[in-house]
Amino acid sequence: MKNYGSKRRCILLIDHQSYWRELSRQALQSGGFCVRTLATYNQAPLQACLKGENPDLVVLGCTRIGDEEQRLIEQVLDRKQHLVVLSASLSLQIMRSLFLLGVDDIEDKPYDAKHLVKIVDQVLASIAPRNSYQTVERASVR
Amino acid sequence: MNRKGRILIVDDQEHWRKALVEILERGGFHTDSASSTSEALECLQKYLYHLLVLDIRLVDIAGNKEGMGLLGELERRGLSEATKVIMLSAYGTQEYMRTSFTEYNVMDFLSKDDFDNEEFLREVRKIFSEKVKINLALDIHWPQASRPEQIVLTLNVDGTSVHHDSPLRSQVVVELEDLFCRLFRQAKSVLVRPSTAGWSGTGVLRALPFYPTGGGGYEVIVKFGDFHKIEEEYRNFTEYVQPFLGGERNTTIIAMRRTPHLAGIMYSLLGTTNDQVVDFGEFYHHADIFQIKEALDRLFWHTCKAWYASRGQLELVDLTADYQRLFSYPLETIKHVLSDQQNIAVRDDQKLSFKSLPGNRAFTDPLPMIDGLSVVYPTYCCITHGDFNHHNLLVDSDGNMWLVDFQGTGPGHILRDVASLDSAVRFQLLTAEEATLEERLRMEEALLDNIQRFSQVDQLMNKFSTTNRALAKAHATVIHLRTVARKLVEANPDDDISEYYIALLYNALNTLRFSSLSSIQREHALLCASLLADRLGLGSQ
Numbered sequence: 035m036k037n038y039g040s041k042r043r044c045i046l047l048i049d050h051q052s053y054w055r056e057l058s059r060q061a062l063q064s065g066g067f068c069v070r071t072l073a074t075y076n077q078a079p080l081q082a083c084l085k086g087e088n089p090d091l092v093v094l095g096c097t098r099i100g101d102e103e104q105r106l107i108e109q110v111l112d113r114k115q116h117l118v119v120l121s122a123s124l125s126l127q128i129m130r131s132l133f134l135l136g137v138d139d140i141e142d143k144p145y146d147a148k149h150l151v152k153i154v155d156q157v158l159a160s161i162a163p164r165n166s167y168q169t170v171e172r173a174s175v176r
Numbered sequence: 177m178n179r180k181g182r183i184l185i186v187d188d189q190e191h192w193r194k195a196l197v198e199i200l201e202r203g204g205f206h207t208d209s210a211s212s213t214s215e216a217l218e219c220l221q222k223y224l225y226h227l228l229v230l231d232i233r234l235v236d237i238a239g240n241k242e243g244m245g246l247l248g249e250l251e252r253r254g255l256s257e258a259t260k261v262i263m264l265s266a267y268g269t270q271e272y273m274r275t276s277f278t279e280y281n282v283m284d285f286l287s288k289d290d291f292d293n294e295e296f297l298r299e300v301r302k303i304f305s306e307k308v309k310i311n312l313a314l315d316i317h318w319p320q321a322s323r324p325e326q327i328v329l330t331l332n333v334d335g336t337s338v339h340h341d342s343p344l345r346s347q348v349v350v351e352l353e354d355l356f357c358r359l360f361r362q363a364k365s366v367l368v369r370p371s372t373a374g375w376s377g378t379g380v381l382r383a384l385p386f387y388p389t390g391g392g393g394y395e396v397i398v399k400f401g402d403f404h405k406i407e408e409e410y411r412n413f414t415e416y417v418q419p420f421l422g423g424e425r426n427t428t429i430i431a432m433r434r435t436p437h438l439a440g441i442m443y444s445l446l447g448t449t450n451d452q453v454v455d456f457g458e459f460y461h462h463a464d465i466f467q468i469k470e471a472l473d474r475l476f477w478h479t480c481k482a483w484y485a486s487r488g489q490l491e492l493v494d495l496t497a498d499y500q501r502l503f504s505y506p507l508e509t510i511k512h513v514l515s516d517q518q519n520i521a522v523r524d525d526q527k528l529s530f531k532s533l534p535g536n537r538a539f540t541d542p543l544p545m546i547d548g549l550s551v552v553y554p555t556y557c558c559i560t561h562g563d564f565n566h567h568n569l570l571v572d573s574d575g576n577m578w579l580v581d582f583q584g585t586g587p588g589h590i591l592r593d594v595a596s597l598d599s600a601v602r603f604q605l606l607t608a609e610e611a612t613l614e615e616r617l618r619m620e621e622a623l624l625d626n627i628q629r630f631s632q633v634d635q636l637m638n639k640f641s642t643t644n645r646a647l648a649k650a651h652a653t654v655i656h657l658r659t660v661a662r663k664l665v666e667a668n669p670d671d672d673i674s675e676y677y678i679a680l681l682y683n684a685l686n687t688l689r690f691s692s693l694s695s696i697q698r699e700h701a702l703l704c705a706s707l708l709a710d711r712l713g714l715g716s717q
Contacts (some may be wrong), residue, residue, distance in 0.1 A: 126268055130285055133277040140274060156278070 042068040043158055046083055048106070049073070049095030049120075054143070058095060058120070061147035062154065075106045084113055091158060093150075095120040095143070099128050111136045116161050118153060120145060180206040181304050182224055186216040186246065187231040191290070194245060195230060196264075196296075203297045213242050217249065224350055225259050226308045227283075228237035232265035232272060244272060247280040256280060258436045260307055262300070263346050264288060298321065309433075314357045315365035324349045332377025333402045333437050343344075351435040355400060356383070356494055358433035358645040359442050364388045371397065371455070376407055377475070380567070380580065383442075390708075395453070396430060397443040397570075397580050405583060406432070406439035412585040416559045420482035427578050445570060445578045452573040457566030460605050465652045467575055471546045472653075475569065475577040476594070476660050479608050480561070487558035487590055490668055492659065496551045498589050499682035502562060507547055513688050514543065519695055520702065523702060528706060530699055532613045539706040542685065545714035553675040555668060556590040564593040565600040591661050598657045603687045603701045608694035610646035616700045618642075620649055623658075624711050629671045630662040674712055681708040 045067045049055040055071055062069045070087050072079060081118055082128050083089070096103050099121055110117050122143040129140055138157045141149070183205050185196045193209040200207045209225065212234055221226070228250075234242035243265065249577040250256045263276050266288040276282040283303045286296065294604045304310065318324055328348045331338045338345050361365045363385035371380040377399030385393045399409065417427070425447030432441045445453055445569055460468060476484070514520065527538040561568070562584025570578045606616070622640035627633065636655045642648050661676050687693065687701035 107635065124270065126270065126285075126287065128275060129270060129273055133273070134284065139278050160278075 042066060043090040044068045044070065044087055046087055046089035046092045047071045047095070048075070048092065050075075051097070054095050054120075057147060058093065058115065058150060061127070061150050062093075065151035065154065067154065075102050077109075080106065080109065084110070084115060088174070089115065091115075091138075091154060091161075092117045093120065093154065094118070097121065097143070098123045099132070107132065107135060107137065116157060118157055120150070179353075180204060181226050181300075181308070181310075181312060182206045183208075183227045183229060183300070184216065184219055184223075184225040185209040186211075186213075186234065186243065187229075187487040188212065188234045189231075192231070195293075199293050199297055200300065203300065205300070205388040212247075213246050216246060216698075219248075220253075220255060220259070220436070222347070224347070224354055226310065227303060228259055228261045229264050229300075230261055232263065241272070244275065247276065247282070255436050258434050260303060262286060262303065264291075266306060296527045308358075309361050310354070310357050311361040311363065312357055314360055314363060316353060316356050317365065317367045319368060319370050324352050327370075327379060327381070328352060328379065330379050331401055331438075337377065342394055347534070348437060350688040352400065354435045355433060355438050355440045356437070359431055359440055360385050362387065363393070369395075377401060378409075378581075378583070384522065394444060397445065398440050399443065399581060400438055400440035403434055403437060406434075406441060406581045409581070409585075410439075410441060410456055412582045412704075416585045416587075417579075417582055418576060420486070420559065425479070425576050425578065427580060429714050445572075445581055447576070448578070453570045453578070455567050455607060456569035456571055456577075458698065459571040460566060460601070460653070463575075465649055468649075468653055469656045471575040471577055472572055472597075472656055472660065474506050474575060476664075479579065480593070483559045484639050484664060487556040490554055490556060493589060494550060494552050495555075495589055496546070496549050496682075497679045498592075499679065501704050502584065502588060502592065503682060503686045507543060510685055510688050511543055513698075514702070517695065517698065517702075519699060528702070530695070530703065531612060532699070533617065534614065539703065540709050542681065542702075542705040542709040542714070545709045546681070546685070549714065551674075551678055551712075553672070553678070554670055555665060555675050556592050558586055558594040560588045560590070561585055561588065562588065562592065564596040566605055569597075584659060589675070590664050591676050591679050594657050594661045594664065595676060595683055598654050598661075599680060599683035599687060600703070601653050601657070602699050602704070603684070604690075604693065605653075606646060606650040606697075606700075608696045611644055611650075613696055613699055613703070615642065615644055615647055615704055616696075619647060620700075620704050620707050623651075623654065624677075628673060630665065630673050630676075631671055633658045633662050677708050678714055681712065684708065 045062050047055060047058055047062065047069055049058065050073060055073060059069050059071055070083060070089065072083055076096050092115050094106065094117060107117065107119065116138050118139045119137050120141050120143055124140065124142055132140055141153055183200055185193055185207060188211050189192050193211065197207045197209055208219055210219050230243045231247060232243040233240045247261065250259065261280065261282045263282050263285045268285060268287055273285045276285050282298055328338050328345060329340065331348060333344060333348060334342060338348055356366060365386045367384040369382040371382050378399060381398045382395055383398050384395045387393055399406065413429060428444050428446055430442045430444045432439065459471065521529045521531065522541060526541045526544050528541045529536055529538055559577055563581060568579060568581040570580060619640055623636060625639050627636065636658065640651055684701045684705040688698055
């Protein structure tokens, strides 16, 4: 069950780099979100967070999409979680492969804090349960 | 089956169009191509496509991004869910890609720079199997008596009725087949049985799918029609029906799919006995009155129990506004219908007479009475189906009932559904041949004879007798429905039956619009409306 009912949407923010992690956390918190942070890609804490916090959205910040990041992205998407990726060094090919995997949105690093909040808002709005055929259809082709 | 996946290629460069057509046709697809936005929109308007292969730059000018504009136009026209899109361009940027995926839900974004024929074909096939989700090999067995060409004649699409000669007809026939291929994508074949026309230009069919692995499945109901109407029904179902479902028997939505103009909902009737489900009209004509009463009790006290249990507090309800909103008919339409009735004479002094009734008796013309009428009563509101009639109620061999067609479902007067069924029994299930207008008049007068309070409904049985069995059956059914109505509002200390008469009056007037009914059935409805107007004292207001 997703956490749709709570007043504050819960974001799980994963980023190795403490500077970006803190910047994003502050931006999202001031945007009204409840933010949990994770500094590691390790399986155990990640799975514990995904299961325990049941976040509405996962935000992954990284410098590049390497094997580790790719694995983490697949793990998050396997759990039917929604995911935004923030990365430097994004090529069109990488972006395409991420979108085809099912990532909800992708943004180039560096990014503006306000822009991050806007992206998160848009993704959450598009995944909110609505009794519309369009939402159901979009979810089904994801 | 000879159906092919249909693809439209939109590219301004001829060599790319030719190459893509060749690759895709070799791969077994039907392809058309367009070199500009206007050509593409013309094709999309005329034909059905499952997939669009779309270039970004459609005019050879630096910075041109007409393809992106076309994506927006597809979204505005509501085509984007039925027609998937692959972007294919030599001018892709991060921003175009991001916009394409996040705002327009494209299936892929390919570059012409590293284009590979085989990879492209693989990608298209993958999109057809995983995203378009269609079984083009589905074997559809349409009923002999009503082929798709006939079935679509009940439809109203984009505000236009589908007629024999309209160009829309062939297009909608293709889309109806395509819709079934989407709805039954896991089936090998499907046996379609006719059902009924739905609410305002939609259709209902029964379908029995057969699967390659396990033989026959369960029969389902397919409601189809203009996308906007089906979407409204879907919304009503999720908002007003689904939360109130419970127990072993209920209607559920298995799937909803769409084509460019149409959409279809596949309903399953959970808990039916041996899948032997008939509509209430068929059941009514074969069942005896005890079976009918039992089925009606199950309908109101079991199937719809949760709706009535969730009624609000006693409140002042503007019944005229409620029913005018439900039926949404202008008075002029009814006046026009009335003027076409050859057997009815309208006199200058706001009186009607019926040629088939002896004695040239004059009746109150109800139409001027309801013009500007506002009637407010203390009563209850709850969720109602909104269109209880013999087609929308299904009965199994044990007399259990299911509902379909939720386009009019929503909050309203608590007696809305029972009054609607009461009217359907008298004006529709009592067929033209079964009773004369004079007999009908006698029944209507007996039903209203000195009955001013719900607590007097018990007296109704003794006020009318007839040797006409069909009329006696209709009368007994209607009395039972009025006892149901009484129970639904028994907590109301007011006990005034006028609120039910108002509901019946509007239902009777609405019946005048049903062109499929015979003259005598419509005259019956008008007579009833006239007597109700008198009973309610509308002429003296």
